[in-house]
Amino acid sequence: MVNNAGFGGYGAFELSTITQRQSMFDVNIFGLMNVIQEILPYFRSNNSGLIINVSTIGGLMTYPLYSIFHSTKWAVEGFSESLNYELKHLGIGVKNN
Incomplete structure (x- = not known):
């Protein structure tokens, strides 16, 4: 199963709204988690499965004015590694990719 949904945003953190931040986290990390939680019973019943979470380069390095986006993608990286274990x-x- 490939988790590839997400969106980015550009701008100074201090100018962002809580609604913008929550929306990005809802899609980029919580949406990803929700999809995984739904598929896990199927994978468990088959004793196999592969989950690929796409995080982009934004989960490995950062650029100015993308702090919210990068934080969601770093969350995908950490969650994926932990969930694998x-x-x-x-x-x-x-x-993760």
Whole structure:
């Protein structure tokens, strides 16, 4: 299963609104988590599965004026790595790209 939904934003953090920040986290990290939670019972029943979470280069390095976007993508990287350790003994792999 490939998680590739997301959107970016550009601008100074101090000018962003809580609604803008919550919206980006809702899509880029919480949406990704929700999809995984829905597919996991199917993967568990088959004792196998592969989850690929697309985080972009934004999860590995940062650029000015993208602080909110980058923080969501770093969250995807950390979540993916941790979840891989949590699920690999069940035959379910988690990779990030």
